[in-house]
Amino acid sequence: MSDNEKFGVDSxxxxxxxxxxxxxxLMGVALALMVxxxxxxxxxxxxxxxxx
Amino acid sequence: xxxxxxxxxxxxKEPVSLxxxxxxxxxxxxxxxxxxxxxxxxxxxxxxxxxxMHPVLVVTxxxxxxxxxxxxxxxxxxxxxxxxxxxxxxxxxxxxxGRVDREAALTFGLWMSGLSVxxxxxxxxxxxxxxLAFTIFFYAVVYTMFLKxxxxxxxxxxxxxxxxxxxxxxxxxxxxxxxxPLIFFAIIFIWTPPHFWALALIKNDDYKSANVPMxxxxxxxxxxxxxxxxxxxxxAVVAMLPYALGxxxxxxxxxxxxxxxxFVGLAVLLRFASDDNRNRVxxxxxxxxxxxxxxxxxxxxxxxxxxx
Numbered sequence: 001m002s003d004n005e006k007f008g009v010d011s012x013x014x015x016x017x018x019x020x021x022x023x024x025x026l027m028g029v030a031l032a033l034m035v036x037x038x039x040x041x042x043x044x045x046x047x048x049x050x051x052x
Numbered sequence: 053x054x055x056x057x058x059x060x061x062x063x064x065k066e067p068v069s070l071x072x073x074x075x076x077x078x079x080x081x082x083x084x085x086x087x088x089x090x091x092x093x094x095x096x097x098x099x100x101x102x103x104x105m106h107p108v109l110v111v112t113x114x115x116x117x118x119x120x121x122x123x124x125x126x127x128x129x130x131x132x133x134x135x136x137x138x139x140x141x142x143x144x145x146x147x148x149x150g151r152v153d154r155e156a157a158l159t160f161g162l163w164m165s166g167l168s169v170x171x172x173x174x175x176x177x178x179x180x181x182x183x184l185a186f187t188i189f190f191y192a193v194v195y196t197m198f199l200k201x202x203x204x205x206x207x208x209x210x211x212x213x214x215x216x217x218x219x220x221x222x223x224x225x226x227x228x229x230x231x232x233p234l235i236f237f238a239i240i241f242i243w244t245p246p247h248f249w250a251l252a253l254i255k256n257d258d259y260k261s262a263n264v265p266m267x268x269x270x271x272x273x274x275x276x277x278x279x280x281x282x283x284x285x286x287x288a289v290v291a292m293l294p295y296a297l298g299x300x301x302x303x304x305x306x307x308x309x310x311x312x313x314x315f316v317g318l319a320v321l322l323r324f325a326s327d328d329n330r331n332r333v334x335x336x337x338x339x340x341x342x343x344x345x346x347x348x349x350x351x352x353x354x355x356x357x358x359x360x
Contacts, residue, residue, distance in 0.1 A: 019073075026078075040108055041108060
């Protein structure tokens with residue numbers, strides 16, 4: 001069921017949709033940064049272990 | 053109906069809020085100003101700890117400490133939404149103002165807590181993760197849910213949560229806790245009551261109307277002023293411990309001595325201030341206390357860098 005069907009066709013105003021898109025974009029960026037952080041830290045730790 | 057509280061009825065059930073807040077509101081939920089001091093003291097703990105840590109790991113640990121602090125802030129705002137709505141200082145926060153749904157704040161806080169602690173455990177070490185988890189629990193549950201509305205000692209005991217970040221930083225870098233980070237803890241712990249009681253003196257009516265038993269509400273202004281002075285004297289002693297115990301040198305001792313004299317001087321001025329001047333002096337002490345803590349930790353770092 002789509003959000004519009006769930007909440008009613010007129011429920012999502014353009015402003016609310018814009019706000020939701022911004023939140024989703026920010027969450028996407030945060031998740032990408034998180035993945036990047038895990039990757040980089042793993043590389044750093046592996047490098048340190050190999051050097052050791 | 054305003055856009056910020058837009059709701060719709062689904063099959064005759066409870067209204068569903070469609071507006072769960074903007075990204076800025078969620079950042080505000082994390083109390084960025086409080087977070088900045090937490091991050092700073094945590095970073096000092098990291099840098100002062102023995103051994104070397106890869107810069108990437110330092111940045112990672114600081115980010116995770118910040119996320120944990122933000123999670124605590126969000127959980128605090130979720131639970132305190134009712135009293136925040138009553139107090140002028142807090143009624144514009146995202147939850148009481150209706151910009152963020154209460155459940156969304158809770159969900160956000162819980163996710164952030166889990167994410168920060170788990171990541172700390174996986175990426176840094178278990179000790180710092182355990183300390184971070186304890187800090188979030190202490191602030192959100194022990195302080196916010198139990199102490200804040202029950203006892204005038206709320207911020208005295210609750211201050212432990214705000215005092216832990218340098219210990220977390222130290223543990224992140226060294227995977228241990230020694231006397232030195234515990235002294236950093238003690239400095240922030242003793243600093244917290246005079247800092248918050250100065251604010252409580254100014255916002256006394258707010259706390260009274262929200263039924264929050266801050267010391268000025270329960271014991272009166274004079275007793276609070278005396279307590280501020282006593283804690284300030286205690287702080288002056290504790291802040292000299294890094295020098296007395298040989299952790300810091302003359303640079304720290306001189307700087308901390310000057311900062312202490314000003315802190316105690318302001319506390320004395322406040323104790324004997326006239327009714328007309330009291331709030332102004334309390335405001336000065338509150339602002340100075342932030343400056344004081346920042347520079348105490350800057351001095352600790354500067355002294356260490358000068359020696360090495």
